[in-house]
Amino acid sequence: MDIHENARTTPHSRAEMVRRVIEEGASRSAVAKAFGVCCKTVSKWVDRFLAEGPEGLRERSSRPHRLHRPTPGTIVDAVIKLRRQRLPGHEIARRCGVSPATVSRILRAVKLSRARDLDPPEPPRRYEHPNPGDMIHIDIKKLGRFGRPGHRITGSRKSKSIHRGIGWEYVHVAVDDASRVSFNQIHPDEKAPSAVDHLKACVAYYKRLGVAVRRVMTDNGACYRSTAFKNTCRELGLKHVRTKPYTPRTNGKAERFIQTALREWAYARSYITSDQRAACLAGWTHRYNFHRPHGGIKHQTPISRLGLPVDNLLRLHT
Structure with missing residues (x-):
């Protein structure tokens, strides 16, 4: 509840006013003098309490119950119609014969005052393929290499020059749509040969888990549009699906x-060098696949969705 910073009374003090008048029999003028308010204020709260009980001592909106000259419904409809035609507020006010403030109030009430409200974002369309291997999502994340902890850990950028020219490394990731089982590798670049090597290793990894990959989805990066990647997909019997441009979702x-x-591996702890970080990727991937509950699959572990026999699961876990 919002109360003015200079308010003389609060619900607690109003209740005390009422108690002194009703229970102790004090005069309203004496109570008003004790609380530093006028007698009319005390009478208001006492009368509200007698009529409504404790609820009558709460704050009320100062908005009038009935407007003196409300905007006609035909004007309101015309304002909304013109706004949906992308007209600005001043133009709508001129055409409808009302003030810009009236137009602004109407548009705020129907949540059309901002330009972005006219084109609301498309709601997310969530999907999940029924069987493991039906769709493997592949992407690349570029990470900077380093020879000592950087400013994320030390908080100082004074040693920035020591990292200059050390280069980049690229994490090629793959995630199964149905189970969320992942396979990740670090390559020195994001060119076609690296993408092809990762794809072959990815298919072989899922095959060891008993999953036959049928489709892969990538973005429109140059390595995925290359002839080498296209030929590899054909050799492996994979259907290659590319995302709609400028639609990463x-x-x-x-x-x-x-x-x-990034949150649980790359930036989760202080690594001495990027090589140490890279060495920890395999262990973190194992934890993600075998031990970490995944919220998108009802807090199951990804490996549990493959339905592997216990013997195979133990063999893969070691």
């Missing part, structure tokens, strides 16, 4: 996985 499972990897 289409490949959302890979995008979301990358955010998880």
Whole structure:
């Protein structure tokens, strides 16, 4: 409840006023003098309490119950119609014969005052393929290499020059749409040969888990549009699906996985060098696949969705 900073009374003090008048029999003028308010204020709260009980001592809106000259419904409809035609507020006010303030009030009430409200974002379309291997999402994340802890850990940028020219490394990720089982590798670049090597290793990894990959989804990066990647997909019997340009949410499972990897692996602890960080990727991926509950699959572990026999599961876990 919002109360003015200079308010003389609060619900608690109003209740005390009422108690002194009704229970102690004090005069309203004496109570008003004791609380530093006028007698009319005390009478108001006493009368409200007698009529409504304790609820009558709460704050009320100062908005009038009935407007003196409300805007006609035909004008309101015309304002909304013109706004949906992308007309600005002053033009709508001129055409409808009302003030810009009236137009602004109407548009705020129907949540059309901002330009972005005229084109609301498309609601997310969530999907999940029924079988493991039906769709593998593949993407790449670029990370800077370093020879000592950087400013994220030390908080100082004075040693920035020591990292200059050390280069980059690229994490190629793959996530199964149905189970969320992931496979990740670090390559020195994001060119076609690296993308092809990751694809072959990815298919072989899922095959060891008993999953036959049928389709892969990537963005429109140059390595995925290359002839080498196209030929590799054909050799492996894979259907290659590319996302709609400028629509990263289409490949959302890979995008979301990358955010998880950055938070729980890449930036989760202080690494001495980027090589140490890279060495920890395999262990973190194992934890993600075998031990970490996944919120998108009802807090199951990704490996549990493959339905592997106990013997195979134990063999893969070691």
